[in-house]
Amino acid sequence: MRNFWNFLLIGVSNGLVYSLVALGIVLIYRSTRVINFALAAMATFSTFIAASLIDRNVPYFVAFLAAIVFGFLLGAATERFVMRPVESKSPLNAVIVAIGMLIFLEAMAGVIWGAKLRNFPSHFSLIGLKIGGARLAISNFDLFIVTVVVVLLLALLVLFRYTKLGLMMRASAFAPEVARLLGVRVGRMLTLGWGLACAAGAVAGLLAAPKVFLFPNNMDGVLIFGFTAAIIGGLDSPVGALVGGLLTGVALSFIGGYLGSDLENVGAFVILVVVLMARPEGIFSSMSARRV
Amino acid sequence: MLTVENLSASYGPVRALSEVSLAVERSRITAVLGANGAGKTTLLRTLTGLVPAASGKASLDGVEFLRRPAEEIARMGVAHVPEGRGVIQELTVEENLRLGAIWRRDIDVQAKMAWIYELFEPLEPRAGKPAFTLSGGERQMLAVGRALMAEPKALLLDEPSLGLAPLVVASIMSLLRRLCDEQGLSVLLVEQNARSALSVADDAVVLSLGRVVVSDAAGKIRNDEALRHHYLGF
Numbered sequence: 001m002r003n004f005w006n007f008l009l010i011g012v013s014n015g016l017v018y019s020l021v022a023l024g025i026v027l028i029y030r031s032t033r034v035i036n037f038a039l040a041a042m043a044t045f046s047t048f049i050a051a052s053l054i055d056r057n058v059p060y061f062v063a064f065l066a067a068i069v070f071g072f073l074l075g076a077a078t079e080r081f082v083m084r085p086v087e088s089k090s091p092l093n094a095v096i097v098a099i100g101m102l103i104f105l106e107a108m109a110g111v112i113w114g115a116k117l118r119n120f121p122s123h124f125s126l127i128g129l130k131i132g133g134a135r136l137a138i139s140n141f142d143l144f145i146v147t148v149v150v151v152l153l154l155a156l157l158v159l160f161r162y163t164k165l166g167l168m169m170r171a172s173a174f175a176p177e178v179a180r181l182l183g184v185r186v187g188r189m190l191t192l193g194w195g196l197a198c199a200a201g202a203v204a205g206l207l208a209a210p211k212v213f214l215f216p217n218n219m220d221g222v223l224i225f226g227f228t229a230a231i232i233g234g235l236d237s238p239v240g241a242l243v244g245g246l247l248t249g250v251a252l253s254f255i256g257g258y259l260g261s262d263l264e265n266v267g268a269f270v271i272l273v274v275v276l277m278a279r280p281e282g283i284f285s286s287m288s289a290r291r292v
Numbered sequence: 293m294l295t296v297e298n299l300s301a302s303y304g305p306v307r308a309l310s311e312v313s314l315a316v317e318r319s320r321i322t323a324v325l326g327a328n329g330a331g332k333t334t335l336l337r338t339l340t341g342l343v344p345a346a347s348g349k350a351s352l353d354g355v356e357f358l359r360r361p362a363e364e365i366a367r368m369g370v371a372h373v374p375e376g377r378g379v380i381q382e383l384t385v386e387e388n389l390r391l392g393a394i395w396r397r398d399i400d401v402q403a404k405m406a407w408i409y410e411l412f413e414p415l416e417p418r419a420g421k422p423a424f425t426l427s428g429g430e431r432q433m434l435a436v437g438r439a440l441m442a443e444p445k446a447l448l449l450d451e452p453s454l455g456l457a458p459l460v461v462a463s464i465m466s467l468l469r470r471l472c473d474e475q476g477l478s479v480l481l482v483e484q485n486a487r488s489a490l491s492v493a494d495d496a497v498v499l500s501l502g503r504v505v506v507s508d509a510a511g512k513i514r515n516d517e518a519l520r521h522h523y524l525g526f
Binding site: 168 | 341342362363367368380382383387392394420429438
């Protein structure tokens with residue numbers, strides 16, 4: 001029974017990281033219908049920035065914030081200068097460009113920081129917490145993950161629900177042409193959306209790195225789990241991304257725990273296929289409502 | 293005053309508008325009539341920057357605005373209510389209204405919304421509901437109300453009567469007349485439903501294959517049976 005609770009807790013902690021990746025995918029997909037495969041590389045690149053700052057004795061939290069800001073700028077610049085020229089063409093063009101970005105950034109990370117495995121400090125202990133003599137599988141670092149993700153999600157919720165900027169961003173995502181007719185500068189909203197999405201990706205990279213280590217394509221696996229989470233959630237719903245991430249994390253944790261950790265990747269694909277067969281529009285999508 | 297001079301536009305090799313000229317004074321409604329494919333919608337979309345203009349001029353109170361980006365044209369006071377009502381279905385009624393004045397910093401949004409709810413009474417009880425729960429008539433009210441939030445000088449309406457019951461159309465048309473007079477708007481009213489458009493308009497132009505074939509006072513067109521038969525089918 002203790003195993004069960006441990007697997008559940010690990011699943012939640014991992015799942016929140018997948019939620020962030022899913023959120024990064026969803027924020028871009030719902031406004032541009034583009035799957036940003038480069039998100040993994042952007043997250044890794046941002047994490048490398050934090051790592052090299054920490055190597056130069058910059059405090060952990062300063063490096064953490066700097067990496068998030070870098071992720072934001074990288075995302076915004078990618079939209080403005082790389083994606084904007086192909087935006088008006090078929091979405092396939094943009095997806096291919098995104099894959100190109102993925103390969104380019106991962107190669108650049110290898111050139112700059114070397115293609116070897118390295119540690120990334122977690123600042124908080126990775127050793128399981130002790131409760132009444134029993135050691136749990138979750139650590140202080142997992143509690144840090146939960147805190148960061150919850151704060152980030154609340155901040156985004158406030159931004160989207162309660163601010164003028166958020167309203168303009170949602171309008172630009174749902175109906176870009178109508179938004180323009182109402183005086184909304186949709187181009188800027190897209191740039192901002194890519195920035196936020198990649199900042200979320202950077203946070204995911206920072207939170208995943210202590211567990212998966214840091215190397216140029218360390219986030220590829222996490223991207224697949226995040227992508228699964230986004231599909232479960234319906235690709236255009238931020239709430240769906242959160243729930244999808246948690247479901248994916250917990251399911252994979254049980255699969256890994258009870259059936260063997262080498263089955264986790266297979267498990268992700270099985271979940272993906274089952275969801276796509278049973279409910280192709282995802283659990284939280286509003287897309288079916290839009291077609292009416 | 294909204295002025296359009298020799299406006300032309302094309303979709304690839306297809307010329308959709310040829311040398312269209314018209315002028316709408318303040319507090320006046322000009323109806324744009326014509327069959328399907330005559331270029332009515334293209335005229336509005338070209339004016340508000342959604343379709344690139346090939347040649348010509350358009351100005352509002354003497355200020356050129358053609359070829360500026362759509363969002364900047366909106367900020368100059370040209371409001372375009374697109375065909376199919378253009379309400380954003382995922383947003384609530386209130387969010388749609390707020391969006392109408394989102395770039396204006398000098399407007400009391402609450403007061404403006406209260407005024408819209410007074411004009412369009414069915415909207416107020418639905419304020420917190422997503423716009424997709426509204427009926428067709430209510431969506432049209434929301435689209436027009438949203439366009440009025442930013443206090444535009446020119447109002448461009450694309451087929452506001454489409455798919456609405458005759459009573460609803462009549463009430464929207466008479467409200468349009470009232471708003472035009474009270475707010476000093478220049479209204480360009482694109483309509484397939486020529487009869488109800490002519491009942492409120494001061495002037496009318498008839499488009500055929502992208503050209504202005506008739507431009508006259510609305511009353512004259514209403515009374516010219518031959519012309520009505522030929523171009524408007526009633």
